[in-house]
Amino acid sequence: MLHTEILDVIFEYTYCVGATTTVSPMVVTSNWKSEFNEVRCQTRRWDEFLGCCGVELERGWHAGSLVRFEHLRDEFGPYTELRRILRKDLDATGLRTNRYFNEAGTKLLYGNNQFLFHMGNPGWHSSPPTLLEDGTRRLRGPADMAPGTPRSLEGWAYFDPFLRFLYAIGRKNASYIKNLTFVGDAKIHCCLTCECKGCDDDLVGSVRVYIPFLIQLCTNLESLTLVVFEDITFKRKPHDLVDGRAHNTEQAVLPLLEEIRSIPSLKKLKVLLHAGSDVADADFAAPTVQWLAERAVQKSRNARSAELKEQAALVAAANLHCGFCGEGHTWPECYNLCDFCGAFGHFRSSCEAWSQSVSYPVLDTW
Numbered sequence: 001m002l003h004t005e006i007l008d009v010i011f012e013y014t015y016c017v018g019a020t021t022t023v024s025p026m027v028v029t030s031n032w033k034s035e036f037n038e039v040r041c042q043t044r045r046w047d048e049f050l051g052c053c054g055v056e057l058e059r060g061w062h063a064g065s066l067v068r069f070e071h072l073r074d075e076f077g078p079y080t081e082l083r084r085i086l087r088k089d090l091d092a093t094g095l096r097t098n099r100y101f102n103e104a105g106t107k108l109l110y111g112n113n114q115f116l117f118h119m120g121n122p123g124w125h126s127s128p129p130t131l132l133e134d135g136t137r138r139l140r141g142p143a144d145m146a147p148g149t150p151r152s153l154e155g156w157a158y159f160d161p162f163l164r165f166l167y168a169i170g171r172k173n174a175s176y177i178k179n180l181t182f183v184g185d186a187k188i189h190c191c192l193t194c195e196c197k198g199c200d201d202d203l204v205g206s207v208r209v210y211i212p213f214l215i216q217l218c219t220n221l222e223s224l225t226l227v228v229f230e231d232i233t234f235k236r237k238p239h240d241l242v243d244g245r246a247h248n249t250e251q252a253v254l255p256l257l258e259e260i261r262s263i264p265s266l267k268k269l270k271v272l273l274h275a276g277s278d279v280a281d282a283d284f285a286a287p288t289v290q291w292l293a294e295r296a297v298q299k300s301r302n303a304r305s306a307e308l309k310e311q312a313a314l315v316a317a318a319n320l321h322c323g324f325c326g327e328g329h330t331w332p333e334c335y336n337l338c339d340f341c342g343a344f345g346h347f348r349s350s351c352e353a354w355s356q357s358v359s360y361p362v363l364d365t366w
Contacts, residue, residue: 022116110176119184174217181225267296
């Protein structure tokens with residue numbers, strides 16, 4: 001095994017959590033509580049019912065952890081103690097070793113992991129209360145700032161888990177992302193009518209905001225998964241809806257699927273409906289899923305066709321010889337042809353047609 005292959009195995013073991021596990025970064029920080037003091041992350045393993053069990057990386061261990069045997073002795077005699085060697089599921093500290101480790105590891109970290117994001121919640125349960133106004137438990141719409149006021153991030157984007165994550169990792173790292181999962185409710189109810197408290201942002205509205213960012217920043221995104229929960233609040237407290245508002249989950253999600261088609265790099269889409277304890281694929285998403293798959297196949301065929309044409313052109317150029325000068329071009333392109341009659345095999349100086357067409361002036365002699 002080559003040196004680079006060994007490093008790739010080590011990097012994949014260190015920076016990747018596996019295909020059946022998702023990574024949920026939480027980058028909003030505050031000094032309000034210890035859980036908000038620094039950026040934290042969770043791994044989520046999906047069971048057959050799509051029930052996610054979050055495990056903190058600092059307290060979790062990898063499935064391939066080791067056991068060390070300690071041979072000890074006490075007053076009762078010798079004994080063997082088994083000590084389990086735990087390690088983090090995802091440890092990115094090695095990226096600071098050198099430039100090569102950073103470049104190679106970063107591509108695996110963002111490209112080979114599936115990132116999962118829940119929808120934002122502007123309430124104090126999910127957002128640090130120190131960032132809210134006095135006496136309020138929920139973030140209000142950000143006021144317009146004066147022109148020319150320096151700002152690094154829009155107020156509403158500061159609390160959004162996904163947009164804040166993109167802002168934190170930067171454009172270059174965002175371009176490595178290939179797999180994303182968004183989880184949330186397809187909100188149907190009106191918050192003012194139901195007087196709901198602490199509900200998350202709408203999945204459909206949030207993903208619509210994300211799409212321009214996905215197109216501009218996540219240029220290599222290949223797989224997108226939407227886990228759609230039914231609106232329990234509307235189910236418990238039905239009320240009249242405004243004209244034009246969706247009346248069920250299918251009506252709410254269908255317009256979003258049309259907008260998802262505008263993501264040029266997307267190859268695979270999966271939409272899961274979570275109703276109570278039942279999880280199933282959304283049948284109404286099948287046309288969009290098939291359309292994206294067919295587009296990916298067509299792009300692959302076009303790329304392969306262009307590659308074959310380029311290879312054929314290179315082979316033809318390598319075996320091309322001029323019949324006149326012997327160089328690597330065809331005779332009509334030969335600069336050594338007679339520029340008067342266009343025939344190859346001679347130059348203008350020895351061209352009979354040129355010599356016959358030239359009339360020399362008769363000089364008077366005295």
